[in-house]
Amino acid sequence: MDEKYFAKKIEQKWQRKWADSGAFHAEIDENRPKFFQLEMLPYPSGNLHMGHVRNYSAGDALAWYKRLRGFNVLHPFGWDSFGQPAEDAAVKRGVNPREWTEENIILMRGQLERMGFSYDWRRQMAAHRPEYYKFDQWFFLKMYEMGLAYKRQTQVNWCEHDQATLSNEQASGGLCWRCGNPVTKKDLEQWFLRTTAYTDQLLDDMADIADGWPQNVLKRQSDWIGRSEGAFVEFRVSGSEFRVKGDELSLVKVFTTRIDTIYGANAVVIAPEHPVIQAHRASFSTHLIARIDAIIAENLKPKDHEVEIEKDGIDTGLKAVNPFSGEDLPVWVGNYVMMDYGTGAVMSVPAHDERDFEFAKRFDLPIQTVIEPQINADGHGSDEAFTEYGVLVDSGEWTGKTSDVAKREMTAHAAANGFGEAATTYRLRDWGISRQRFWGSPIPIVYCDKCGVVPEKFENLPILLPENAPITGTGESPLAKVPEFYETTCPNCDEPAKRETDTMDTFVDSSWYYFRYTDAANEILPFDPQKAAYWTPVDQYIGGDDHAIMHLIYARFWTKVLRDLGLVKFDEPFKRLLTQGMVVGETFFDDERGKRVYYVPGNVTVTRDAKGKITGVVSTNGKPLKYAIERMSKSKGNGVDPDEMVDIYGADAARLFVMFAAPIENELVWNEAGIEGAVRFLQRVWRLVYKWQEAVSGKQLAVSGQEASASARKLRQKTHQTIKRVGDSFDSLQFNTPVAALMELSNAIGDFGAEPENADENYIFAIREALTSLTLMLTPFAPHTAEELFAMLVGNEEGMLAHGARFPEYNEELAKTDEIEIPVQVNGKLRSRVMASPETPNEELEKMALADEKVREYTDGREIVKVIVVPKRLVNIVIKN
RNA sequence: GCCGAGGUGGCGAAAUUGGUAGACGCACUAGUCUUAGGAACUAGCGUCGAAAGACGUGCGAGUUCGAGUCUCGCCCUCGGCACCA
Numbered sequence: 001m002d003e004k005y006f007a008k009k010i011e012q013k014w015q016r017k018w019a020d021s022g023a024f025h026a027e028i029d030e031n032r033p034k035f036f037q038l039e040m041l042p043y044p045s046g047n048l049h050m051g052h053v054r055n056y057s058a059g060d061a062l063a064w065y066k067r068l069r070g071f072n073v074l075h076p077f078g079w080d081s082f083g084q085p086a087e088d089a090a091v092k093r094g095v096n097p098r099e100w101t102e103e104n105i106i107l108m109r110g111q112l113e114r115m116g117f118s119y120d121w122r123r124q125m126a127a128h129r130p131e132y133y134k135f136d137q138w139f140f141l142k143m144y145e146m147g148l149a150y151k152r153q154t155q156v157n158w159c160e161h162d163q164a165t166l167s168n169e170q171a172s173g174g175l176c177w178r179c180g181n182p183v184t185k186k187d188l189e190q191w192f193l194r195t196t197a198y199t200d201q202l203l204d205d206m207a208d209i210a211d212g213w214p215q216n217v218l219k220r221q222s223d224w225i226g227r228s229e230g231a232f233v234e235f236r237v238s239g240s241e242f243r244v245k246g247d248e249l250s251l252v253k254v255f256t257t258r259i260d261t262i263y264g265a266n267a268v269v270i271a272p273e274h275p276v277i278q279a280h281r282a283s284f285s286t287h288l289i290a291r292i293d294a295i296i297a298e299n300l301k302p303k304d305h306e307v308e309i310e311k312d313g314i315d316t317g318l319k320a321v322n323p324f325s326g327e328d329l330p331v332w333v334g335n336y337v338m339m340d341y342g343t344g345a346v347m348s349v350p351a352h353d354e355r356d357f358e359f360a361k362r363f364d365l366p367i368q369t370v371i372e373p374q375i376n377a378d379g380h381g382s383d384e385a386f387t388e389y390g391v392l393v394d395s396g397e398w399t400g401k402t403s404d405v406a407k408r409e410m411t412a413h414a415a416a417n418g419f420g421e422a423a424t425t426y427r428l429r430d431w432g433i434s435r436q437r438f439w440g441s442p443i444p445i446v447y448c449d450k451c452g453v454v455p456e457k458f459e460n461l462p463i464l465l466p467e468n469a470p471i472t473g474t475g476e477s478p479l480a481k482v483p484e485f486y487e488t489t490c491p492n493c494d495e496p497a498k499r500e501t502d503t504m505d506t507f508v509d510s511s512w513y514y515f516r517y518t519d520a521a522n523e524i525l526p527f528d529p530q531k532a533a534y535w536t537p538v539d540q541y542i543g544g545d546d547h548a549i550m551h552l553i554y555a556r557f558w559t560k561v562l563r564d565l566g567l568v569k570f571d572e573p574f575k576r577l578l579t580q581g582m583v584v585g586e587t588f589f590d591d592e593r594g595k596r597v598y599y600v601p602g603n604v605t606v607t608r609d610a611k612g613k614i615t616g617v618v619s620t621n622g623k624p625l626k627y628a629i630e631r632m633s634k635s636k637g638n639g640v641d642p643d644e645m646v647d648i649y650g651a652d653a654a655r656l657f658v659m660f661a662a663p664i665e666n667e668l669v670w671n672e673a674g675i676e677g678a679v680r681f682l683q684r685v686w687r688l689v690y691k692w693q694e695a696v697s698g699k700q701l702a703v704s705g706q707e708a709s710a711s712a713r714k715l716r717q718k719t720h721q722t723i724k725r726v727g728d729s730f731d732s733l734q735f736n737t738p739v740a741a742l743m744e745l746s747n748a749i750g751d752f753g754a755e756p757e758n759a760d761e762n763y764i765f766a767i768r769e770a771l772t773s774l775t776l777m778l779t780p781f782a783p784h785t786a787e788e789l790f791a792m793l794v795g796n797e798e799g800m801l802a803h804g805a806r807f808p809e810y811n812e813e814l815a816k817t818d819e820i821e822i823p824v825q826v827n828g829k830l831r832s833r834v835m836a837s838p839e840t841p842n843e844e845l846e847k848m849a850l851a852d853e854k855v856r857e858y859t860d861g862r863e864i865v866k867v868i869v870v871p872k873r874l875v876n877i878v879i880k881n
Numbered sequence: 882g883c884c885g886a887g888g889u890g891g892c893g894a895a896a897u898u899g900g901u902a903g904a905c906g907c908a909c910u911a912g913u914c915u916u917a918g919g920a921a922c923u924a925g926c927g928u929c930g931a932a933a934g935a936c937g938u939g940c941g942a943g944u945u946c947g948a949g950u951c952u953c954g955c956c957c958u959c960g961g962c963a964c965c966a
């Protein structure tokens with residue numbers, strides 16, 4: 001053994017040993033409990049960044065912990081390798097997307113291996129390989145059979161910058177999720193997956209995972225699905241001059257969650273795209289048509305959400321009858337009513353809805369109060385809408401009833417009279433998966449002049465991407481320019497036909513990849529249901545919370561489809577989810593010429609005020625700079641290269657530090673200095689083992705707890721207390737606190753100060769227990785170092801898993817301290833401390849406290865009102881002042 | 882605007898869930914050893930104070946023997962959503 005700790009030597013040695021022995025290969029074993037540890041798969045950009053390192057370090061720590069707890073652990077890795085950047089590289093540098101992607105995978109896998117993550121690489125999947133995307137197509141055909149995949153003409157979210165269509169999730173906020181540019185609309189024939197067939201399940205099954213998922217992720221998903229319960233109510237369009245044939249066009253159906261406010265409706269407001277407009281267009285004035293078209297055009301413009309959109313609209317001149325009151329209401333077009341939510345029409349109740357209130361104020365429409373607060377308080381003036389529940393007024397036969405009751409009764413009334421019904425609407429839309437892109441899984445559909453839209457035959461899968469296609473980054477799919485690809489024959493009639501040239505959204509790949517790990521080489525099925533039944537569902541999933549909505553909703557949807565296909569027997573794919581915070585870096589830049597120029601942190605001088613706040617940043621040449629904390633990336637000049645970290649400090653130190661530096665769910669501001677602390681700690685442990693190695697290794701030691709020296713007993717206490725703390729931390733997914741506990745233990749081992757030469761057998765036993773426990777508990781954070789130390793302590797070279805090593809066993813008896821410090825307070829203020837055995841009875845503690853010299857300074861001559869004794873905790877003496 | 886999370890030393894953070902606030906680490910200060918050290922070790926390190934002690938977990942109130950933790954009101958920061966009827 002070297003006296004000094006050489007990270008590189010140890011790390012290379014154990015990485016080779018693990019690979020050679022297949023240490024992390026997982027096989028089905030019915031006799032052992034399984035644990036499926038999964039981290040979100042990365043896009044193979046070619047560079048590992050610290051965000052990845054943080055994610056995989058946490059996952060690897062849990063994988064190791066579970067192995068040491070005796071679990072059969074599946075810990076796989078794969079690549080989300082279809083997608084935009086490969087095409088960007090093709091456009092910019094003329095590279096072949098396939099070659100570029102494969103090269104990146106090799107590069108990144110090398111980086112991951114140098115970090116020493118414990119993956120079963122035999123199960124590696126990559127979305128862009130035909131053996132994987134074949135089953136994207138397989139699933140598509142299954143969903144087509146089930147009626148879950150369909151095509152329709154639609155206005156899609158379109159990103160002009162990326163020349164790509166986007167799902168609602170990807171266009172949320174009106175900005176492209178990838179490039180951040182504004183999203184516009186475009187008409188296209190698109191393929192959809194019917195996620196809305198599962199809205200209720202997606203919502204209701206959250207109850208099953210409520211314990212294991214972060215609250216805020218569940219909340220965001222349920223907001224996104226946006227179920228709202230209310231009623232449809234039909235308003236008949238009146239006014240003879242506008243009457244048209246066909247009942248459906250003379251009706252405007254509105255959706256409302258507040259049918260109890262219907263007597264306060266002052267208008268029916270419809271979306272500018274509403275079919276009623278089309279039906280009546282011929283009778284509209286040119287001015288009216290121009291205004292409506294202007295509103296449509298305005299709505300299509302990208303929206304800046306910082307600025308509130310001003311209400312706009314126009315009276316169509318049409319009238320609609322309120323079926324409850326019989327009143328004739330004007331029909332308005334409003335820019336705030338959206339065609340794709342609810343029915344595209346609302347009843348406007350300005351007294352009780354903020355938007356309607358604003359609209360009515362803008363256009364001088366009447367405002368009629370029909371709900372009053374239940375508890376008499378005439379506080380609601382005319383300057384705002386009263387949107388709470390209350391008691392109805394001026395509402396016909398429902399006057400005097402509460403909102404709750406009225407809602408129920410009025411809905412029933414509408415249904416009974418045929419002008420309405422209870423209804424639920426959702427915000428969630430079907431998932432548009434068509435992309436006019438090359439680097440994705442081709443949609444297995446053929447268009448035949450004779451047979452129409454024909455699904456491919458299963459035996460023809462995979463529909464292979466061509467080797468080459470003219471990738472320009474714009475316009476229609478590159479596949480539409482490759483006749484060898486799109487010219488085919490109809491699977492139905494064998495006549496010449498054309499293939500679909502759209503490819504699938506890459507979120508399709510990540511919706512089911514974790515199942516593929518259970519049976520990665522299957523050529524017939526996406527996976528063998530029996531193998532999946534052993535390994536899935538995923539026990540622990542770890543990734544960034546930027547995927548809280550899109551990826552996680554799609555994956556949950558996909559799992560429900562798998563269940564309905566009979567491939568799995570559960571509803572939810574991920575039992576537990578951990579969302580880790582971003583790794584961010586300090587960025588220093590100047591903004592001259594509108595272009596950001598970045599500076600490396602070392603080349604700047606930072607001045608701080610007395611409170612530590614940064615007051616100014618100056619570059620070495622004296623130029624004042626701007627300062628920001630931003631997500632790490634190479635282009636921003638604040639990136640850290642994991643390879644460089646490994647080179648300088650070692651993989652173990654980098655991993656240990658990234659786990660220790662902050663709670664996993666917090667944002668982590670990368671600070672290079674901290675990592676040296678991790679190196680120091682590993683060196684300290686190394687020196688301890690080096691010092692004691694000879695004394696403790698390979699010896700049979702007889703222990704007799706009774707006669708053991710105080711220091712030996714104390715060391716065992718600390719060891720067992722640490723075992724408890726570290727185990728509990730892992731079980732509650734904390735990674736920073738167990739590292740602190742291990743540091744404390746190593747400090748304690750050092751502090752006892754005995755030397756191997758003069759230590760007795762009991763002490764050596766205690767030291768061996770402490771060092772072995774410390775080593776085993778260190779494994780999840782610093783596996784290479786731990787393997788090496790374990791080999792030294794136990795005298796084997798086969799690796800701790802092959803050796804059958806287990807997480808140290810906690811012994812409550814040994815963890816008990818024989819004397820504890822009991823703080824003594826007088827009137828809640830700490831005045832003294834007394835030493836006592838934890839078993840000391842309360843009366844005894846009270847006596848000791850009252851007798852304490854320091855305490856008596858405060859109590860002498862005062863009346864003692866009472867004494868509170870909390871066993872093992874404290875004594876508080878209450879005196880009269 | 883709505884929803885969510887959070888405000889603890891110079892910094893990252895702990896705190897057995899109502900019981901010694903600041904564990905552990907970074908940075909810093911002094912010292913030991915050393916030819917040297919960006920090594921190791923020792924000591925110190927919330928604020929004020931010579932000390933005794935007082936004060937101290939965003940601000941203000943409250944409950945309690947006792948509050949970082951519970952309740953109410955306010956301020957601030959970060960994240961998400963955004964005319965969803």
